[in-house]
Amino acid sequence: MQAATAIFARRLGHASVRLVDGAARPGAKILVSGGSRCNVTNAIVTARDYWGGRRTIVKRVLARLPVAQTIRFFDEIGVPLKEEPTAKLFPRSDRSRDVLDALLATARALEVTLSPSTRVHEVRREGRGFHLETSRGPLASRAVVLATGGLSLPKTGSDGGGLQMARALGHTVVPTTPALAPLLLDRVNASISGVAQDVELALRVDERQTERIRGPMLWTHFGVSGPAALDMSRHWLRARLEGRRGVVTVSLRPGDVFESVDREWSAATAQRPRVTLQKAMVETLPASVASALLGQLGVQGDTRLADLTRDSRRALSHALTALPLPIVDSRGYGYAEATAGGVALDEIDPASMESRRCAGLFLVGEMLDVDGRLGGFNFQWAWASGRTAAEGLARTLASHP
Ligand SMILES: Cc1cc2nc3c(=O)[nH]c(=O)nc-3n(C[C@H](O)[C@H](O)[C@H](O)COP(=O)(O)OP(=O)(O)OC[C@H]3O[C@@H](n4cnc5c(N)ncnc54)[C@H](O)[C@@H]3O)c2cc1C
Incomplete structure (x- = not known):
């Protein structure tokens, strides 16, 4: 125009x-x-x-x-x-x-x-x-x-x-x-469709981190949308166009890294051993996202922090800070x-x-x-x-x- x-x-x-x-x-x-x-x-x-x-x-x-x-x-x-x-x-x-x-x-x-x-x-x-x-x-x-x-x-x-x-x-x-296109995911979790949250997306191309984008993201019935996903789309698509492998991970704890989140879980376990995982997670995440994440990790939401194994805790900290998004394409022009x-x-x-x-x-x-x-x-x-x-x-x- x-x-x-x-x-x-x-x-x-x-x-x-x-x-x-x-x-x-x-x-x-x-x-x-x-x-x-x-x-x-x-x-x-x-x-x-x-x-x-x-x-x-x-x-x-x-x-x-x-x-x-x-x-x-x-x-x-x-x-x-x-x-x-x-x-x-x-x-x-x-x-x-x-x-x-x-x-x-x-x-x-x-x-x-x-x-x-x-x-x-x-x-x-x-x-x-x-x-x-x-x-x-x-x-x-x-x-x-x-x-x-x-x-x-x-x-x-x-x-x-x-x-x-x-x-x-x-x-x-x-x-x-x-x-600026919504992204299609290989697997979508219907229970979180419609949920928006602040995230940080990171793109690694050929094992090298190339972009970090922080902002709101919307989980949808086809994948992800919202400002952070839209801004990320061109980078993922350009990598694919160039025949390079782009992997996008999402941090549900923008600004935090694996080490700080894992330390937080250790401290929470020491201070509040009887609190359940689901309860602890909804302090920083939408409840449906917390449930979906725990489901994906195969961990029960009613597990008490004291009963969380070290491996499960570390897997959770990884998932919270670098959850791979199984992007298959964008939604197109x-x-x-x-x-x-x-x-x-x-x-x-x-x-x-x-x-x-x-x-x-x-x-x-x-x-x-x-x-x-x-x-x-x-x-x-x-x-x-x-x-x-x-x-x-x-x-x-x-x-x-
Ligand atoms: C849903 C949506 C929301 C957006 N929101 C924003 C926003 O809020 N802020 C922002 O900065 N950008 C936004 N954009 C992007 C922005 O609209 C475009 O970058 C901008 O319109 C580009 O302007 P343009 O004049 O180059 O092309 P266009 O706006 O695409 O206009 C091209 C025109 O050329 C005409 N045309 C094409 N081929 C021919 C032909 N052969 N003969 C005759 N006429 C022809 C078309 O009919 C059209 O009218 C949005 C885009 C979309 C799709």
């Missing part, structure tokens, strides 16, 4: 801008985003919040639209934002609809021509400009901004067709995987909030988002090899790359009118 790019371009004096979108109602992703509240951006955005292509490139693009300017932009178009304690920013109204309506209304007010239900099949370089084949006939244009998104939630219109067009125009597409991989970033000039492969072509947003973590970072990337492209367009067209 690049109404924002069109707005930036018109504001910078670009003579005529047409927004062509295959969807009958463009911006569907904005509507469903952030639980229909649209997490527009984040108070603190750095290149370290993103993965994919080189971070120096991401940093240069982000610098062209600092968060303060994003906030001002939305304020100007009538969508004041509020910051939540998590540092996420949402519209004060808590309605994603207001974000979309304001973007479309502003684009219209700036005389951007909106062409919904117009699927682009082909973009071809022709003469000094471009020829577009669309579902509503041919179009000619001096410059083109490709903003077709990645593959996440394809029913909203971003189904990877844009990546094919970028390829046909000479670009390399880094293989894609879902990102249909449930993913973003796409990892995409058009190779080093084929783009970060000062303008102009293609280094095809002059006059600009690429922005999720179709590039950049994916942000949960928290408003993907939209911030879309706004910042859109703003950069608008500046690039203005410069290119001024120098080659």
Whole structure:
């Protein structure tokens, strides 16, 4: 959804801008985003919040639209934002609809021509400009901004067709995987489905720890979801794509390690030998999770701490701090909030988002090899790359009118 790019371009004096979108109602992703509240951006955005292509490139693009300017932009178009304690920013109204309506209304007010239900099949370089084949006939244009998104939630219109067009125009597409997607587990325990808890996930790839992510996780009927699982998904999927073995473990005691938890159990056994395991465990865990864990370890919940064998105690401490999650896959693009991989970033000039492969072509947003973590970072990337492209367009067209 690049109404924002069109707005930036018109504001910078670009003579005529047409927004062509295959969807009958463009911006569907904005509507469903952030639980229909649209997490527009984040108070603190750095290149370290993103993965994919080189971070120096991401940093240069982000610098062209600092968060303060994003906030001002939305304020100007009538969508004041509020910051939540998590540092996420949402519209004060808590309605994603207001974000979309304001973007479309502003684009219209700036005389951007909106062409919904117009699927682009082909973009071809022709003469000094471009020829577009669309579902509503041919179009000619001096410059083109490709903003077709990645593959996440394809029913909203971003189904990877844009990546094919970028390829046909000479670009390399880094293989894609879902990102910010729920994870499917080999075994699920129905009794804990629906339970959310704070966890720390750790990924080991080829026996080396590569990522640690702390945050809420939701046990579901298919596996795991919630912020920590969503943020972990791209890392597990990238490891698999590269043919490497990724093992994710969950700590149900975030911040603790095996030794400290095991010491705690020893101390509890000495102080309260007659307390049952189940009772001791629910002091730090949801009761259903405690029962499920004990069941998996084959330990009875009514075992008194004094009767817990050393081996069982150590197995419990291990399970509490590094329980392997039997991940078999993600839930796929249909449930993913973003796409990892995409058009190779080093084929783009970060000062303008102009293609280094095809002059006059600009690429922005999720179709590039950049994916942000949960928290408003993907939209911030879309706004910042859109703003950069608008500046690039203005410069290119001024120098080659
Ligand atoms: C459920 C969900 C919730 C999310 N919540 C958040 C959030 O709260 N905060 C956040 O930062 N990010 C969120 N995201 C991610 C964010 O929505 C995307 O990163 C962002 O929308 C990407 O913008 P884009 O313009 O690059 O692509 P998109 O928003 O995907 O837009 C691409 C547009 O291109 C059109 N298109 C594609 N191919 C063609 C073609 N061949 N011809 C014509 N038109 C075409 C599509 O119809 C679509 O309108 C969420 C994503 C999902 C799926």
